[in-house]
Amino acid sequence: MSAPQAAAFPCPGCGAPLTVRAPGRSEAVACEFCGSVADAQDPAHKLLSRYTSAMTFTPLIGLGTRGVLRGEKWECIGFMRRAVRYYGVDYAWGEYLLHNPLKGFRWLTESDGHWMFYETLTEPPGKAPP
Numbered sequence: 001m002s003a004p005q006a007a008a009f010p011c012p013g014c015g016a017p018l019t020v021r022a023p024g025r026s027e028a029v030a031c032e033f034c035g036s037v038a039d040a041q042d043p044a045h046k047l048l049s050r051y052t053s054a055m056t057f058t059p060l061i062g063l064g065t066r067g068v069l070r071g072e073k074w075e076c077i078g079f080m081r082r083a084v085r086y087y088g089v090d091y092a093w094g095e096y097l098l099h100n101p102l103k104g105f106r107w108l109t110e111s112d113g114h115w116m117f118y119e120t121l122t123e124p125p126g127k128a129p130p
């Protein structure tokens, strides 16, 4: 069985080419140009929502970038810029969603040049043996 290939379609907001990087598993695709969010699973790719402000941060790893990390091949298919305000100071970080058709999804987080690589658990961790 081969991995599904990325599928492309025009953005319903501006017509720019959008790519579904994990076909069958992606629910939505955001347009980097106009902020529209399109339904990745609907054959007509209907418009789900529109962000009013454009992204102002350039990700350190571009969407679609492929590389090897810890001996496995990964493709960066998503990015979020997040922040918290603590006693009036904003602390921001970036979270990159990585995908490998055989391994699933992992997160690569960057904060002030420090990187963390992790996998989301689908079950609570078990108790440590006595």
Ligand SMILES: [Zn+2]
Pocket (backbone or CB within 6 Å): 011, 012, 013, 014, 015, 016, 031, 032, 033, 034, 035, 036
């Ligand atoms: Zn667009």
